[in-house]
Amino acid sequence: QTTPAQTTLTVITHDSFDVDKKLIAAFETQNRAKVRFIKGGDAGELLNRLILTRRAPIADVVYGLDNSLLPRARQAGILQPYRSPALSRVPAAYRLGDDGLLNTVDYGFVALNYDRAWFEKNGVALPKSLDDLKTPAYAKLTVVQSPATSSPGLAFLLATVNHYGETGAWSWWRAARQGGMKVTRGWSDAYYKDFTRNGGRYPIVLSYASSPAAEVFYADGFTPAKLPAQAPTANLFLPGSTYTQLEGVGILKGTKQAALARKFVDFMLSAPVQADIPTRMWIYPAVKGTPMNPVFTFAQEPQPTTVKAEVAANPQRLVDAWVTQVLRAR
């Protein structure tokens, strides 16, 4: 028997990963192991780093890859299958494929948000469709993130391609950009600089369906006992504008800690972690029946849309196409 303290499990995550340290400590004592977390950047960067180091893996477990990245991860062969028994408590629609490369931990909806106050004050009607949104009247009110540099941006691209088909999507994007839609690099830039609520020029921002709930939760003087009547921002669920992100945890090929890695996968799907997820990362726990903070009443869930296979199959190709068809088109 090796001394317990010698076992270290390395878990690489995206930068937004955050779980109660006490839960991690409990896992460590329970398994007589040390968990070492590495922040691998934004989800997209994370995947690329894993691909670059696949010959000498830098971690045992990865958390944070999502359904838009899974095809590339699969193709690169960086993951090894393991289906957690806990997956049985995850609704089938939220599972990430059958090959067990990624076990869904949580899901979220990339969606447009708008600034209620701005629309009320300026007496502007909300757009009804993506077609409305691309007109200059609304495009110049909209800020989204670049599909090439941000995961909500990529999700939004997939949503538009799913809705319009490829050629339709490219002309939508070109029109919207022509009309004044701003494309930023990352979510923070868009939300904290360009969104009218934070001093910017654009009252419509690409974010998450849960963002209005977070706005309530993080408002000045928030107390759980006294919830406000409405959130300062709201979702703008235009048909074809939302996309479901499924984030999962998986085991990296080449790990020497396979058993422990499996335990960690199970751990991420365990009830305490699942319950901790919503108000830390502002996403929905994958396991059915996990109790939710009441503030989530401000986060509506959009109508589910079916994603066409050709959209889901190779998101990277679509990004490349977007870059040449939209970004670099003059």
Add this chain to the structure above:
Amino acid sequence: MTDLPPALSLSGIRKSFGGVAAVRGVSLDVAAGETVALLGPSGCGKSTVLRVVAGLERPDAGSVAVAGRDVTGLPPEARGVGLVFQDYALFPHLSVLGNVAYGPRVRGARRAVAEARAREALALVDLPGLEARRVAGLSGGQAQRVALARALATGAGLLLLDEPMSNLDERLRAELRAGLRSLFARVGAGVLLVTHDQREARALAGRVAVMRAGELVQVGATEEVFARPATAWVAAFLGEVNLLPDGPGWVRFVPEEALRPGVGEWWSVTARQPVEGGVQVTVAHAWGPLSLTLSAREAAALDGDRLRLSVEESGVRRLPEDRA
């Protein structure tokens, strides 16, 4: 000449650096075409006066007028004075020619004209063939001459020369003195010359101002000052040694001209020292020790350790004793 305003007119200049009162009320005129030598011991404030005149130091009090125009508030470049810095302050990034041509250049002369003037000035200070050299490799005396040439090339109506030949050998100095004298006469510039070389002062200056601890203590025609120092301190500073106590607060000043070797009583010689062109002897006179320099010819009057010496009383003067 007399209706021209003075090239320089200083009145009531004071300047302190922190606790050090470098200049304590200096008033002085330099007429156009006149050279005034500013003499004084090390640290008495001579350079500071020059820097105040040039506008590099703001006086705490007093005013500076150049050619009749009050320049106290004007920047250095508006004063039209040429200054030779005691430490040269050459431009290290320019060649010798570039340094000397700088003044004419910034005053608007075309390159060719400026360089011609620079070459003239360099010729005057006897520095041929060094035009293209960087100043970093110059010898001390070469650098000093570049500094002098640089100030001369400006053609300024008022020249401030701060020990401009201190690092030159005597022959070169003598040559330069002659050159400068004729140059000053030709251009009619006023010159304020700081020097520790009395020969230089005598050769160049019509008047002398003696400075002590920030104040002028005697100003007058050169030969007048040398011949008739006003106080014991001035006499001593000018190199007079025969200052013998004569009652409290007074000294008896015995100038060399008043000494007649070879006549009168015998006195014993207590010291002798060969000097340029003769021998300096000290005689134990009744008044006290008297020193005099005997020319080679007069040295014949020495008889072993004795010398006949008489003092011409009419030449002896009583001076107030003001040495600390």
Add this chain to the structure above:
Amino acid sequence: MTDLPPALSLSGIRKSFGGVAAVRGVSLDVAAGETVALLGPSGCGKSTVLRVVAGLERPDAGSVAVAGRDVTGLPPEARGVGLVFQDYALFPHLSVLGNVAYGPRVRGARRAVAEARAREALALVDLPGLEARRVAGLSGGQAQRVALARALATGAGLLLLDEPMSNLDERLRAELRAGLRSLFARVGAGVLLVTHDQREARALAGRVAVMRAGELVQVGATEEVFARPATAWVAAFLGEVNLLPDGPGWVRFVPEEALRPGVGEWWSVTARQPVEGGVQVTVAHAWGPLSLTLSAREAAALDGDRLRLSVEESGVRRLPEDRA
């Protein structure tokens, strides 16, 4: 004394800077306790010789021995020489005291000892009360004295002084000369003194070496050299003016001692100039113009523009004409 090795022994020193041959084969000894003055016109290579001796410049050829030990390959600090730089090179980050105590400190003296030595040296150069001052605000003469004190405080057995008093007034110089003379005598140091001041050379140096364009042209006892310059160039450099052509390649050198004013034929006086302690006159002699300085007493021999003057032929010397 004679069995001591020379404090300095230079042989065959050469040094060029790029195209400039600054020193072209200099050999010279300075005995312990002896002061040798190095004279020569500006740019002739004096400072370069000193820098070679101090080990700051590698000679292209030749060797340097200090106190009998060949130091040609040794670094400056192993040579035991004290150098006063012509441009002072004071340490701007140290106070006056810090500058002067630096030498003793780096040679291992304790702070108190070093500072005591520094204070002594500062007293010698007459700089009291400035110990705590930063060197940046010093006057030219003050800075020069700090540089001198700094070199003296090292107690080195060989002192290299590069125009150490060029920025001091004459009285202070005279005082310093006396102080230095007795210091040198006391410590028995060898001194190589670069100076342009012949009085300084005479007062301090037992021997004089005259340098011209990188070479020594005459070395000898001080009075010997002054009295009997070897060539017309040396005579002229030492300030002799009565060098009259005497056939191709020769001059007739008429020293002042050979001139007898007041006797002989009448000659017309073509120029007169008041100088320290008398008047300098030029007489249109049959041989050519002769200059002489008349003391105040001798000036009585002047009769308007005429002067009786005879030349004592035995004092006149023929010198080779070697001026360019």
Add this chain to the structure above:
Amino acid sequence: MTSTKLQGWLLALPGLIFVALCLVLPLARTLREGGVTLDVWRDPYFQGRLAWTLTQAGVTAGVAALIGVPLAFLLSRFEARGKALFLRLLLLPFVTPTLVAVLGLSALLGPQGWVTRLTGVDLSDTPALLVLGNLFFNVPVLVRLSYAGFARVPGNVVGAARSLGAPWWRAALGVALPLALPGVLAGVVLVFLYSALSFGLPLALGGERFATLEVEIYTLTALQLRLSEASALIVGQLGFTLLATWAYVALSRGGVGVPSGDLPRARGGARAALLGLGSVVAIVCFAPLVAVMLRGVLGTSGFTLAYWQGVLADEATPLLVWNTLRFGLMALAGATLLGGLYALGAWRAGSRALDLVSLLPLMISPVSLAVGYLLAYPVLAATLPMLIAAYTLLAWPLVVRSLLPALRAIPPRLFEAARSLGATRGAAFRSVTVPLAFPALRGGGALALATVLGEFGATLVLTRPEWATLSTGLYERLGRPGERNLGEACALATTLLILATLAFTLLDGGEGEVT
């Protein structure tokens, strides 16, 4: 090679090895992984990016020089109240994480910014805002390095020019500037390099429209993994930055001198110019910071301490502070040690090639290096040595750029004087060279520390949650929606600025020359 030269190269060796290991090798790995297909450069899109990159960096460097050089000159000639404090506070923009700067700028100049509302001029989404942002970060470097250069110009030399008839501007341009050139050009070239290679700022301030080459490299490398195209861009970028740096190295010959003590008080025109330029720089460099600090205490309903309470109550905050300090000091130690030795080496070796090498870290795209690290040193990924090495790499050029001109400016006579007074090489070095160069080392150290206290290393290496610093803590909050996150981020930014000010005060020794 003379022994001095050899010794110089030996002293520079640790730095060279460090650059080889932490820069050349990883970069080579990246380029090899992708191969270089220079075809990309045929694409007018990339040519456009290149042109834009050069334009905005050039304009920034030009404007910065126009404001900063005269200010530095005046500061070096005159005494002014609060000068040392001003120069010290000028380091703060350098500490500021990009997004914080952007927030500060937007609070003033955004569509609803305070200044925008006052003046009605909306600069947001215009290149002017980008240039302002670049200036915010980089004018300080320029002012400080130029100041150090000008401070070494002997007062008498400028005085000589004036008394020879040169008006002040002519004396400044014709005499002071050439003698201060090493410092001034170091400032200009750093501004150019930082602005040319920045990518957070153009993106955040202008979106994709103002994307620089570096943005494309980032996108191609980190997100699209199209390494061959990225490599071509990296090579191109290296080409033009090398060109700029080479020009700098070729031009930067200056004078000798040591900073002198007492300066006259400014009066008249000089005073007005000093105040005017000082205010412009203060506004450009401090106003955004003040805005951020204000946002840390202003909620929707006016003044509030809630954000500060939130930050202080957060049990992670002490860790953030501790890590920030710890990494800052470790990298500072690394940078001053490596940079100090390297500067000495480059000085003694008299080699301009070494100058060029010392700027390499600022010429290389950090993302491409990051990839190189993963490929070359996978085992070291997310280890502390790697992190510190990365921080050190970014910080040491600043130490070298401060120290080297100072060393070169020390009059050789002083060292000679020390030797002739009996000091060995070592003793002369300790007692003359070190004290005279020390202020510059301190100044360089302060700049280096500022670099590290910001966010930069994080883009180079993988980090760990337990390594969270004030800037990562702040970014984490800005990754979540909600007012309180913004407020707390601003409070953390304020903490970072206060911490930095304290550190700089200690580093500067409280008084004396600031360079």
